[in-house]
Every structure is written in structure tokens, then in C-alpha cells.
Amino acid sequence: MQQQFDSRLLRGLSIYQDVVIDGQTFCRGTRDCSTRWEILDPHLPRQGAILDVGSNFGWFGLQICRSRPHCVVASAEADLRSAAVQYEVLRSHAHDRICLLTQKASLAMARRFAAASQRLEAVLLLSVLHWIGDHREFLATLGPITGRFLVEQPDPREDGAGVARIRRQIGSIGDYLRQLFPHRPVQCLAHLPSHRFSPWPREVWLVGEPPDWPPNAAVGLDADALLDLAPGWPPQRWWHSELARAARAEAADGREPSRCLFTSRGLSSSRLDGRRLRAIPEHAAFTPQGLLYRRVRRMAGALLERLRRGGVARP
DSSP states (O other): OOOOOOGGGGTTOOOOSOEEETTEEEEOOSSOHHHHHHHHGGGSOSEEEEEEETOTTOHHHHHHHHHOTEEEEEEEOOOHHHHHHHHHHHHHHTOSSEEEEOSOOSHHHHHHHHHTTOOEEEEEEESOGGGOTTHHHHHHHHGGGEEEEEEEEEOTTOTTSSOHHHHHHHOSHHHHHHHHOTTSOEEEEEEEOOTTOOSSOEEEEEEOOOTTOOOOOOOSEEHHHHHTTOEEESOHHHHHHHHHHHHHHHHHHTOOOOOOEEETTEESOSOSOGGGGGGSOSSSSSOHHHHHHHHHHHHHHHHHHHHHHHHHHOO
8 A cells, every 4th residue: 555645844955866656756856866866876785885976856766675685775864854755665665784874964973974984885875975064074075985976966057956066175076085185086977967958067986996995895874873963764663672672683693792783684783782773763764852953053153154154244
């Protein structure tokens, strides 16, 4: 039975990706997801952990998991409304190989993955890099733990795309990536029309694996790191169920709990502080406390920006 989707979640929201509910396309997005997938698919790994930054409604995460049964996806989407839609999308599929992260993509996120010795087979950055203030540090920190980067970026001349200051900092995306990753292969995969009706195309680039990238040794996401990045899906009950299942398996085999990974088969270990699961929402992408915190933070940020601009304007 198909889940009923509340279309009110989409009111006033920029619909970039297709909204897929229970396997059916509920609403088409302004970006051509299928064409992008045809470009990306040959360059994505067959197994391991993938980070999708600015994942919107989770369309690419669904495609990765549908075509790659041994992959798991950290789907990072900090926008409140987009994350709420993605929650409903993932709930309709009862998906347990995608972890929705609602913390803003930044250097802090990259450092958390690096500190956990996380290995990422690929990172997707599809029309999102020009929203990340510390973009250079973010990518540089992810570099040593990431096999491939797949980057879609607007032309620096495309007015209105993302944050103008950041877009200008990045400039020509090919030159930017070559400077950032001088010892890795960098190639342009495609030029695509902008969904914003700009005359300037959006380019899709691949940063390949470094020469010393080892064969895949880990096939999951560090669970402790995920809990530090405000997970909104899977729901709390899934985590408790997986911890209990892992504990039973360890007891039956006489194994000591090891590092806990979010894998294609669930949690790999019971070595996770169950008290931390209280912060994970059960029936929505955010807990009430999480929503309040984000709204207060957003209001405070807007106020500081207004004061900054006012201070500059005064003689």
C-alpha cells in the first residue's frame, strides 16, 4: 500500500530533485536527475560508504542503494524543509542503508569523519559547494579519507546561484579542483544546462582516487560519528533494534563488541552508548528540541548579519 505524502511540505519550497514516494515519482524536480545519474553512475563505487552533501530529497542516495546493494549513504541535508521531505521519502521506502544527517556541511563535519578514521569511497557535491563557506578546508580535510569526488558546479558568472562571494572564490571549478588536489586525476565529465535558465552551463567534474588509495577495507559509516552529526533517519527505534540484534549475535558467538559501523546489513556491533540515541527523532526529521535550537540559531545568525550590515552602513 502506497504511503500518503503530505504535499503541503512542498509549498514554497524550491523543488530541485524528483520526489519519489514508495518507488513512484510524486513530483518532478527542476533538475534533470536521470541525466545526471547517467553521468555519475559509471564513476561511483560498487560498495562502501558514500557521502552525499546537500542531498535535497535524497534522490541520488536512493539510486545508489537501488543499484548497489553493498553501499551505504550518509545523506547530508541541513535545510529544515528539504530534510523533512527527505525523511518522508526515506520512510516511504523503509530505507535502512541511508542515514540522513541534518547538521550543516562544514569543516566541522569533515573533521568529525576524519577523527573517526572514516573511509569514504566517494563524495557527491552536486550544485552545493557554492553554499559552503569553508569549502576549501572542507574538501582538503575530506581528501585523505575519500576515494573520489563528483562535483557539479555553476559557472562563476551565473548570477543568483548560491552565495555570490563563495562562487567567485571558487571561480573556474576545474582550476579550483586541480589546485586543491594536485596529485589526483581531475577530469570534466559533462556540461549541463542550468535549471535556473542561465546561459552558462553547469559542469560535472570527477576527482579520481590518489595513487596510494588502498583496496576497500571498510564498508560502513562510523556510527559514533553519525550520532554527532544530528541524524534524522533511521528513526530511534531502528537504532535500538539494531543494537539489541548486534548484542544477541555477539553473545551467541562469544565475540567482544568492536567498532560500531552503519553497514548494508545494519549495525555491526553493540558498542554504542544507547543514551545518545535519545536525541534521534522518531516520527519526524527533527526532535522538537532540535527544531527550536535550529530556529533560534537561524534567528541569531540573521540578527548578527543585520547588525553587521548596519555597522558597515553607518558613517
